[in-house]
Amino acid sequence: MHDVRCRPAGPEDVAFLVAMLGEAAVWRPDKPTPSGDQVLADPRYARYLAGWPMRGDYGLIAEQDGPVGAAWYRIFTEVTHGYGFVAEDVPELSIAVVTSRRRQGIGRRLLVELIEASVAQGHRALSLSVVGANPARRLYKSVGFVRVGQHGSSWTMIRHAARSN
Numbered sequence: 001m002h003d004v005r006c007r008p009a010g011p012e013d014v015a016f017l018v019a020m021l022g023e024a025a026v027w028r029p030d031k032p033t034p035s036g037d038q039v040l041a042d043p044r045y046a047r048y049l050a051g052w053p054m055r056g057d058y059g060l061i062a063e064q065d066g067p068v069g070a071a072w073y074r075i076f077t078e079v080t081h082g083y084g085f086v087a088e089d090v091p092e093l094s095i096a097v098v099t100s101r102r103r104q105g106i107g108r109r110l111l112v113e114l115i116e117a118s119v120a121q122g123h124r125a126l127s128l129s130v131v132g133a134n135p136a137r138r139l140y141k142s143v144g145f146v147r148v149g150q151h152g153s154s155w156t157m158i159r160h161a162a163r164s165n
């Protein structure tokens with residue numbers, strides 16, 4: 001078996017990214033994951049990938065004998081944005097790992113490499129939205145995301161590129 005490796009996502013990865021968006025959108029293991037068609041037909045979710053790749057989009061695919069996870073970000077506007085929007089110059093990230101490969105460090109690796117890419121691209125920060133009950137929250141905190149807002153049960157978190165720790 002090959003090692004897990006992360007590579008930039010391209011237009012050919014859209015079907016896998018949509019599948020991962022479905023996993024992130026309905027993250028609770030007891031709830032059915034929406035199909036790719038359902039994800040793209042739902043404006044709450046489709047906005048995270050419609051037209052991929054658009055200007056400013058960046059993503060990574062984790063692969064090990066095929067794709068096993070993805071993390072990506074998109075730049076939104078005041079008019080049209082996702083749940084974790086904080087500013088037009090702060091991209092919002094999404095992440096998911098295929099069910100059978102979770103808790104093996106793949107999500108952390110994707111997240112760390114995506115943060116590094118965002119810093120290299122000159123972004124001052126990244127944001128995200130996570131339901132407070134999602135254990136992913138601990139992963140985000142461990143790499144420097146802090147809560148800056150709450151909408152219902154969802155937290156908006158931000159990680160500044162210029163951190164002191």
Ligand SMILES: CC(C)(COP(=O)(O)OP(=O)(O)OC[C@H]1O[C@@H](n2cnc3c(N)ncnc32)[C@H](O)[C@@H]1OP(=O)(O)O)[C@@H](O)C(=O)NCCC(=O)NCCS
Pocket residue numbers: 023024025027095096097098101102103104105106107108109129130131134135136138139
């Ligand atoms: C969140 C997700 C991307 C993390 O990827 P992963 O490869 O499983 O994560 P890692 O193995 O790198 O684990 C990193 C940390 O995440 C946290 N974590 C993730 N899933 C967890 C779970 N089910 N229970 C407890 N902690 C969990 C832990 O803090 C863990 O650190 P630890 O292993 O040192 O305890 C993955 O679980 C996933 O795809 N979940 C469903 C989609 C989702 O919720 N996306 C985020 C929406 S905001």
